[in-house]
Structure formats: C-alpha cells, structure tokens
Amino acid sequence: MLALLVICGILSSCGYLDATKQRVEERKDDGSALPDEYFNTAEATAYDQRHDSPPEYDSAGNMTSPIQSIQSATRVAQGSNEPIFTMAPKFELVNQLNEAFHEYNMTEGLSIVTFFFTHCPSICPTVSHNLLEVQNQLADKGDFQILSISVDPKRDSVARLLEYSKGYNALPGRWDFLTGDSATILTLYRKTFKLPFDESMGKMAYQAHSSKVFLVRNQTDILGFYDGTNPDEMKLLVEDALRFIE
Numbered sequence: 001m002l003a004l005l006v007i008c009g010i011l012s013s014c015g016y017l018d019a020t021k022q023r024v025e026e027r028k029d030d031g032s033a034l035p036d037e038y039f040n041t042a043e044a045t046a047y048d049q050r051h052d053s054p055p056e057y058d059s060a061g062n063m064t065s066p067i068q069s070i071q072s073a074t075r076v077a078q079g080s081n082e083p084i085f086t087m088a089p090k091f092e093l094v095n096q097l098n099e100a101f102h103e104y105n106m107t108e109g110l111s112i113v114t115f116f117f118t119h120c121p122s123i124c125p126t127v128s129h130n131l132l133e134v135q136n137q138l139a140d141k142g143d144f145q146i147l148s149i150s151v152d153p154k155r156d157s158v159a160r161l162l163e164y165s166k167g168y169n170a171l172p173g174r175w176d177f178l179t180g181d182s183a184t185i186l187t188l189y190r191k192t193f194k195l196p197f198d199e200s201m202g203k204m205a206y207q208a209h210s211s212k213v214f215l216v217r218n219q220t221d222i223l224g225f226y227d228g229t230n231p232d233e234m235k236l237l238v239e240d241a242l243r244f245i246e
Contacts, residue, residue, distance in 0.1 A: 083221035089192050093149070093180035096161035096170070101178055103219065109143025110241055111216040114228055115189055115209050117152035118164045123211045127228035131213070132168045135175055137238050142245030146175040151189060151209045153179045193222075215240055 089103040112134060116124040131146055138144050150156035156164075161177040170177065179185075189195050195210045213228040215237060224240055226233040 083217070083223055084225070085194070085222050086220050087192050087216075087222060088220065089188065091180070091184050091188055093178040093184065094158060095176040095178055096158060096165045097172070098158045101176060106147070106216070106219040107143050107145050108218050110145075110245055111214075111219070112144065112146045112237070112241070113149065113193070113214040113216055114147075114212065115149050115151050115193075115195070117150050117209070118156050118160055119152065123229050127211055127213065128164075128168050130228055130231060130234045131175070132170075133231075134234060134238055134241075135169075135171060138241060138245070139171060139174065141242065144174070144241060144245055146170075148175070148177045149185060149188060150177070150179045151185060153182055153185055213237060217244060 089106070091103055093101045095101050112131070114127055114131065116127060118124075128148065131148070135146055150161065156179045158179065161179055165175065165177045168175075189209070193212075193214060195212065211228045212225045213234070214225045215223045217223050223244070224237065226237045228234065
C-alpha cells in the first residue's frame, strides 16, 4: 500500500484524490465523518435549485469556472487592495473552549481561515505548523485571528480540538479551532469558500480536503488564498497580512 502511494505521488496521472482513496480504503473508521444525507442523489440533483446556490455550481454541486482556479492555483494579495471575491457567511460553530462562534465573531480586521481535521496524517500537521509560525509573527500586531475549521466534526469534539490546539500553542482569542454541524461546515467549504469536494469518495471525502489558507478582510473580502503546506507562500501571507493590519 505504501509503495503504491509513493508511485502515485510521482506519476502525474495519479492525483491527490486517487492517492487518498487508496490510502483510506482499509480504514476501519470509514463513514465516521459526514452522514449519508449529504451524498444522496436527490440532494445533488436539487443542488442548483436552492436559493443559496451560486451560479458557479452545476446541478451536481460541482464547481465550474472561473472559481475552478481555487482547486490548484494560488492567488495572493501582493500589491492589491481589491478582493478576489466576496462572501456573505452565515454560520454557528463552537471553538475549542466550547464557546459559540458565529459569522459576526469574525474580526473586522483580518481572518486567516483554513479547513483541517485532527486525525489527518498528512497535510494538516504541516499547515498547522505553518500557521503557528504565522501566529507568532503576527501575535503583537493589529486585529487578526486564525480560524481552523474541522471537516471531520463527528470525531473532532470540543475536547479533541482543545487538546490539538495546545499542541500548537494556540493563543486564546488569536487562533480558534472550530467544529459543529456537518451541513454547516460542508456549506462553508463548498459554497462560501468555493473549494473542491469529491463526493465520489462518499463519507471519506473529508480526507481529500484542500490545503488552501484564505486571507479574509472585514468578514467578507477574500484578499488571497495560499498553499498552507508551502512555507514560501505562507511568508507571502504574512507580508500581505502586515500590509493590511499595520
């Protein structure tokens, strides 16, 4: 199995999703994340008929251009004050301190947002480590917060998030780890932040979440998105953040 994953990582024809499918094939916790109702045919068929479905999605809930670029490309704010796109989030989650967290709890300054899960064996520890560096570099600066939203809410309880946050020295009020209702998180992931989601993987789709980190101004303006696994891109994020908060 390990050898097969290594080969997948080398061959261009074998993408991250394919490697992920192979990696989770034998996992005993298959199905512990998102419930069946978020993957049924009726839901997919009616997706584009909902009042809250943006035109960037087709009838199956898959993204179409121009938002498709978020799946692979990085867009940074460098030198620009104009948002890449705007959003109007509405949600209720809970953080690692068991405090309710709504869209209006996002700072009017800068929010640095990513999606993760605590049992992730691959990209999440790297992204969280890089976010720790971001936190340390911005800790004594202006109005900013880091939001790490779990895509595996059934396993990522408040207690589990608190334990995880301590491992990364998360500062209270600066770095919140959020969990909540699966439908809310899925909506944030797919529709608010316009990220790719492979429903063909069924309940294990959360294993193939994006490593993108978003820079959000005033709760609505997406100023840039960066590869959270790439230290150089995270340095760009810090440079952009400093430009907006200083």
